Amino acid sequence: MMDASGIRVSVVIPTKNGGSRFRSVLNAALEQQTEWPFEVIVIDSGSSDETLAIARENSTVRVIDVEPADFQHGRTRNVAIQSARGEYIAMITQDAQPVANTWLRTLVADIEADEQIAGVFGKHVAYDDASLFTREELVQHFAGFELQPVAQMTNPERYLHDAGYQQFLYFFSDNNALIRRSIWERYPFPEVDFSEDQAWARIVIEAGFKKAYSRDAVVYHSHNYGLWERFQRSFDESMALDDLFHYDQPKGFLVLLRSWVGLTLRDLKLIRQHLPKDGWKLILPAIRMPIDNFMRVSGGWLGARAGFECPALIAFCSRDKKIKRGKR
Known part of the structure; x- marks a missing residue:
């Protein structure tokens, strides 16, 4: 049920030392064009750079501080969602920038296409400074979901024995995603150190829900690793x-x-x-x-x-x- 404030979606952004790119990410989130109110929540775990100052430049942004020692990918997201007011929770990271101002309403339209969809994850494309190999790998990875954008466990026997089938069903990326708060209340993110998004997807898939892929809700997200x-x-x-x-x-x-x-x-x-x-x-x-x-x-x-x-x-x-x- 929608909060009395009318907030339909809460956008959650975990941060720690987001650097200069975070400003563009936050601005892109705030500039979303929707027919309904949404809020932006930044949950920070001990930034020592300009991240918190950037977040607090806009008085509409809600900032939650957590102790660095208490940070955990699953738990920290649960803390933010617990205080969120939206019917839906959109999640990005400090380096995942929505490409268009239609990103948020596209995610909502995709999840509302079927009430059995627990969560939608969107496409990633590389930043301009990414290598040729990174750009192509992202293209090929997300192309793999376009033939079956809505997935549900339909073959329990195969699910028990086929690792490839399991990996397809589990893949979910909270670098760019939207989930139903009502389902999160029953199935919060597992408190794990890594891959909390895929661990959550496993839980909701095994509970009988669907997950969906959105080709049109796109973020820039890539890394130039040493x-x-x-x-x-x-x-x-x-x-x-x-x-x-x-x-x-x-x-x-x-x-x-x-x-x-x-x-x-x-x-x-x-x-x-x-x-x-x-x-x-x-x-x-x-x-x-x-x-x-x-x-x-x-x-x-x-x-x-x-x-x-x-x-x-x-x-x-x-x-x-x-x-x-x-x-x-």
Whole structure:
């Protein structure tokens, strides 16, 4: 039921040291054109840069502070949603900028197409400074949802045994999403350190609800990772997904090599396609690409094996755990 204030949607943005890009993200959220009122909530976990000042420049933005030590991806979002007044909760991150001022009403229209849809996630496109490989990877990733934009578990037997089917049903990105508050009240975000959005999707899918993909509710969202950061991000994501979902997939050393070769051949093909237009501009990316791919697949491979269950190795490889300990 809509709040007495008439707020239909609450836009939630978790932040910590969002930097200069956060200003554009927040402005894009505030400039949404809708036929109904919405609010913007920034929940910050200890920013030391200009993030809080930017958030407080607009008196309509509600700011919630949480202690850095209390931050957790699932729990922090639940805190923000608990104080939200909207019938629907839209979620972006401090570096995910809505492309158009129709982003919010597009998400709402998509979720209202079917009352069984628990949540809608939208398309990501790369920022202008992203690499050729990142841009193409985002295109291909989200194209995979266009053939079946609304998904529900329709084959329980397949669901039990098919990891690919599970991954398709679980994928959900709260970098760009809208959920029903009424369903969140029954199924809040799990209090997990990583992949809280996919963990939530699993819960609502298993409860019989649907999820949907919106091709037209688009945000800019991409990262230019350094090589070691690429390894760490892949390690954290893979370790979290394996811990949450226990996907039954091959984890031998040959899997690492096949994945690296496959990604590298894919990217070499992409370079050849763009050589006539970009020429010499591709020289440095082409040199860096195989190394970047190796850092990605080796981080993911080691994360899936939970760092060989060695606490010291996990602490060394995990970026997320270093951040929680207050280290860069």
